[in-house]
Amino acid sequence: MTSGPVVTAEPVMTTAAANTAAAGSAGAAGADTIVDAGTRGVGADVGRPDGVPKVQGRFAFSSDLWADDFLWGHTLRSPHASANIRGIDIGPALATAGVHAVLLADDVPGCITYGLEHGDQPALANGQVRYVGEPVALVAADHPDVARRAAEAIVVDYEVTDPLIDAEAAPDAAPIHPDGNVIRELIIRHGDLDSSGEVTVEGIYEVGMQDQAFMGPESGLALPDEDGGVELFVSTQWLHVDREQVAACLGIDEEKVRITLAGVGGAFGAREDLSLQVHLCMLALHTGKPVKMVYSRDESFYGHVHRHPAKMWYRHHADRDGRLVKVEARIVLDGGAYASSSGAVIANASCFAAGPYKVPAAHIVGLAVRTNNPPCGAMRGFGAVQTCFAHESQMDKLAAALGMDPVELRLINALDSGDRLITGQVITGTFPVAEVIRQCAGAPVPDIPPSDDRRDLPGGSGRTTNAADTVRGTGFAVGFKNLMFSEGYDDYSSAACRVADGVATVTCACAEVGQGFVTLAQQIARTELGVDEVILAPAQTATIGSAGSSSASRQTWMSGGAVQAACRAVRVQILADVAADWGVSPDGLVLRDGLVVSLDGQQEALLAQITAGTGYEADVEYHHAPTEALDENGQGNAHVSFACAAHRVVADVDPDLGLVRIRDITTAQDVGRILNPTQAVGQIEGGTAQGVGLALMEEIVLDNGIVRNASFTDYVIPTTLDMPDVTIAAWVEEPEPNAPYGAKGIGEPPTISSSAAVAAAVRAATGLPLPRIPIRPADIALARNEVQQ
């Protein structure tokens, strides 16, 4: 047992390294017997290298770190959505026994603001607060409770002003930030805008503010370095962009900020922006001591961006046969107080606003605005989730207007390779939308008899519903989005590979957030190098370039591609040397089973011998094909690749109580190629659950800018009783031509169409229009009352 006072145990570096060592030793499990790499390489059902330490509680997450004589940091946050700060008295806080520092905006050594797209967000409030929860002051103390109490003792003199909370009013309202209230307006004009269809349907749709609700709270540990720099262990999605922003705020060279990934307890977009990174480093540099911070759950709700709430006005035109003629839409996303990635989110919402359908003409107005609500940014599905709910609701409405089967309507309009998006871009990769629809819709609908088990009823164990009072409905939806970053962004990943003594070591700064990149990296190295033992070096900024963000379904392709390229570069060196030695052509040699083998079977040598000592090494940067900016009509080849998914949902509803129980979810997904079946299933199940949550229960409730449910008591996410089994009818494997191994990213599509399919099922059961998600019990029960009156 590893007991004993924390302060005398090993320093944090050992803790962080322990994760890596664990990864390495798991990789070494089969190294004494030479295993065919094919059985543990790409496509194989290989377990996670960090699985064993995680089930044992030995895996070090960012909240598990400590160092000798460290302090606890705490953040004082604004209770007001909009206020001027007239003065701050830190005297009583500083005088508290055990307090080592109290820092304010004036103490930010470098640039006061940061941001992913625009540096518009102050590291600490600078004379003004623009949302509830905005950081105002920092405290470091010898105990977390002392730090918290000291923060409460800080006296801030606020002059409270009226908050701007209505996104629709924002463009014309007085600016709440020097950069104005419109973060981005994007207009897409495509095809003949004067065209119209014989049949039109209209709708206004809304999506509430969803939280990523990862389990591992924001946390980290910063250690001051002797050279004036700082070492930061933190959970994040993108180490290098953190470093860039932290260094700017600290006013020091990027090289002096050394960031190492600490164990990440989920991310889903919420760790793409900075949270406590700058704060931790400021406190560590100021006090000269290691400083640790761990957000509480309620603070976590204030500490990261959320999914944008959306309001969407739609008009679909179709001919009598159901072929889409034109889609018109206006989309307003509430970006909250700061820009974060709102510009890219509204681009996605707009570009994919019409769904994965052939649409000859489209007029889309996308608007991301600034308000005094909590900042919104990246969350799994990134803009496509909101518009998928709208376009799929419209497709069902259109099917009803035409008297057509909703699946048939989707099939006749389905996009395919060679077709054009509403941005004018021709899809050059694989895009089997129709096949995904057919596979999902064609799977047998399970025969689920009415159950007497109260756990199967709407309302669950509360025994609120009788089986006889429920109605059943089935809904269907399909959605899509882009993979990787878009609009001309030079998106790349870096990786290094070293093979010595027959063992491969891969270095990549890709943030493992739970998605399983660590497993894939090992699989790729095994496949490319014919080795079994693959050690993963820590993800850090000191010795390797950026891997880009663990977002946008991009790491399998981008960092997978970088690892593949690094391994291949090493393989070329090894084979060239052996070929020269043997006097043969390197083309006749392969790496297999820990051996260098000539294809004619004449010669072989142990890779461990060939690579004894210093071994071979390569360092690569992997870029995807370039994309373009969108022009003034929102036209251009802005995206690299696309992936789609479909969901079919069977739901039982108690219409009087407005309670819903999902009985079955069936899905099919366009995956390119599956590299690890169990991990793929996990992504699909987990992503689907987040869509179910958005459809039925998850919403950050705001009251004049104040979050009313910043806890897991009041912000509820699906539990084992809410999630049915997810049946994967098919993953449609059409390898993507330019992707490493043909694999598409699979993390986001399950979250896109699942919400829309749940909503469709509840509509089918109740006959209600339900234009808003999450569907709250009152939306069903009260709407029915109105209908009945």
Place this chain on the structure above:
Amino acid sequence: MPDPYSLRVNGVDCEVADSDLAESLLFVLRERLGLTGTKNACTEGECSSCAVLIDGVLTCSCLVLAATAAGQEITTVEGLGDGRDELSVVQEAFVHEGAVQCGFCTPGLIVAVHDLLEANPEPSDGDVREALSGNLCRCTGYGRILAAVHSAAATKRSQP
């Protein structure tokens, strides 16, 4: 500072010194005894990432004042395996079935599933879902977790 007290954790008596009496068992386990396997996803009794057994009773350690657990037998995730390298049947099943993604919910689930299978070696799907409905997981959608529980139950039943 109050007098030092002693907690019995995973069969070992641990001295807790310099601890404020307001500290939760979760905090003392993690920050004073270095047992960080027990997790802190909410610290308000809503997620079960902090689950431990106290005298065999499944408990959210974030809701218990550490000093009140003195004299009781506390079992954490670190005490459930069979040493550093040997995994329990439940742990093995979680690894094998792909029930772990980020892993932050995992220790609490491992403890809860040990408790469940102890009490009910042949749980139905509904039993498992009900028993684990307090354990929040944001990554998996629970599918592989449920598969792991059923697989662990089957393995345990097949063992002599």
